[in-house]
Structure formats: structure tokens, C-alpha cells
Amino acid sequence: DAGVIQSPRHEVTEMGQEVTLRCKPISGHNSLFWYRQTMMRGLELLIYFNNNVPIDDSGMPEDRFSAKMPNASFSTLKIQPSEPRDSAVYFCASTPKGGQSTDTQYFGPGTRLTVL
Amino acid sequence: GDSVTQMEGPVTLSEEAFLTINCTYTATGYPSLFWYVQYPGEGLQLLLKATKADDKGSNKGFEATYRKETTSFHLEKGSVQVSDSAVYFCALSDTGGSYIPTFGRGTSLIVHP
Numbered sequence: 071d072a073g074v075i076q077s078p079r080h081e082v083t084e085m086g087q088e089v090t091l092r093c094k095p096i097s098g099h100n101s102l103f104w105y106r107q108t109m110m111r112g113l114e115l116l117i118y119f120n121n122n123v124p125i126d127d128s129g130m131p132e133d134r135f136s137a138k139m140p141n142a143s144f145s146t147l148k149i150q151p152s153e154p155r156d157s158a159v160y161f162c163a164s165t166p167k168g169g170q171s172t173d174t175q176y177f178g179p180g181t182r183l184t185v186l
Numbered sequence: 187g188d189s190v191t192q193m194e195g196p197v198t199l200s201e202e203a204f205l206t207i208n209c210t211y212t213a214t215g216y217p218s219l220f221w222y223v224q225y226p227g228e229g230l231q232l233l234l235k236a237t238k239a240d241d242k243g244s245n246k247g248f249e250a251t252y253r254k255e256t257t258s259f260h261l262e263k264g265s266v267q268v269s270d271s272a273v274y275f276c277a278l279s280d281t282g283g284s285y286i287p288t289f290g291r292g293t294s295l296i297v298h299p
Contacts (some may be wrong), residue, residue, distance in 0.1 A: 112290075171281045
């Protein structure tokens with residue numbers, strides 16, 4: 071079975087540009103998470119969807135960040151405009167059921183974003 | 187709120203040495219506990235988990251026991267290999283509030299031949 075798929079794997083852009091990161095969760099999984107990983111702050115949860123509905127977006131840094139999940143097999147994380155401090159590795163993860171503490175998270179390979 | 191505290195790294199060992207990475211937690215409910223591993227350039231993947239007190243999770247020679255009395259979930263391996271070099275994350279998912287996972291900061295392990 072294919073795991074969580076993220077694209078692109080690497081993105082280099084200039085400050086002020088729009089960046090769109092994409093994620094395809096594992097088929098049949100109900101919940102999807104976006105994380106950001108940096109050396110300084112570790113792994114941070116940005117937003118969580120259950121059955122395509124955003125449940126908790128309290129981790130989204132500011133209005134420049136937005137996320138959508140138009141259907142069960144696709145999600146996007148958009149940054150507009152991008153800033154150098156957004157440089158990080160962004161992970162998408164999915165879980166089979168959602169709403170259960172025993173759920174295992176399945177992570178994608180990540181997108182390494184560099185904003186110059 | 188929930189929190190996870192891991193020992194800071196890096197942990198540097200010689201091949202075949204014994205490994206312990208400490209993890210303690212605070213939670214309001216009855217959490218499940220996890221260890222995830224991240225190899226260079228990859229996403230996190232589940233190493234092992236335990237869903238109730240006194241459970242032992244094990245995988246690939248790694249073990250961790252859910253100790254409710256000491257709120258701990260220490261990771262151990264009897265004989266590490268160079269291929270175990272990675273970053274290890276302790277995490278919990280609680281029933282007492284949000285079940286969204288809480289991750290520790292990660293501990294880097296470097297194993298030398």
C-alpha cells in the first residue's frame with residue numbers, strides 16, 4: 071500500500087511568493103494532520119482535519135497560512151506571502167480513525183521549504 | 187495540559203552498547219504512549235506503543251514499558267547498531283481532553299562502529 075504522499079519534496083522560493091504544499095493521505099484514513107518541524111521549535115501541529123472538516127487550527131501561525139481538504143484524498147497547505155522564518159520541513163500525517171487515543175500516526179516524507 | 191519530556195541529546199554510543207532514552211509525561215486522562223523514530227531525510231514512523239499501564243511495547247529489539255506510577259515510558263535496547271542512528275520521539279495521546287498527539291522534542295542517537 072502507498073503511504074502518505076507529499077509534494078513537492080523540496081521547495082525553494084523567494085520571500086513574498088505563494089507556496090502550496092500538497093498531501094495525499096492513506097486511502098481510508100479519516101484524519102489528517104499538518105506539522106512543521108524546525109530545530110528551534112521541534113515538531114509543531116499546525117492543523118487537524120477529521121472527515122475533511124478542520125477541527126483544530128490553533129497551531130496555524132498567522133493569517134498567511136491556510137489549509138484545505140476538499141476531499142478525503144487530498145489536502146493543501148498554503149503560505150501567502152512566504153517569509154524566511156517559514157523555512158522548515160512540513161509533514162503531513164494521517165490516522166485510520168481519528169478521535170481515538172490509540173491511533174498511530176502515519177507520516178509522509180515531508181516537504182523541505184526554503185524561503186530566501 | 188499534556189506534556190512530554192525527553193532527555194536531551196545527542197546520545198552517542200558504540201555499536202553493541204546498551205541504550206536508554208528517558209521519557210516522562212503529564213496527562214489529564216488515560217493516555218496511550220508512543221515512540222516514533224525519524225531516520226535522516228524521512229518522516230516519523232511508529233517504533234512501538236503501549237495503550238495501558240504496565241503494557242510493554244516492543245519492536246526491532248527496542249522495548250518500553252508504560253509505568254503509570256512514575257509517569258514514564260523509557261526506551262531501551264540491549265545492543266544498538268549503526269543503523270539505529272536516528273532521532274527518537276516520545277509521544278502521548280490522551281483520553282482526558284484532546285486526543286491530538288503531544289510529541290517530545292526528540293533525542294538524537296548516534297551509533298559509532
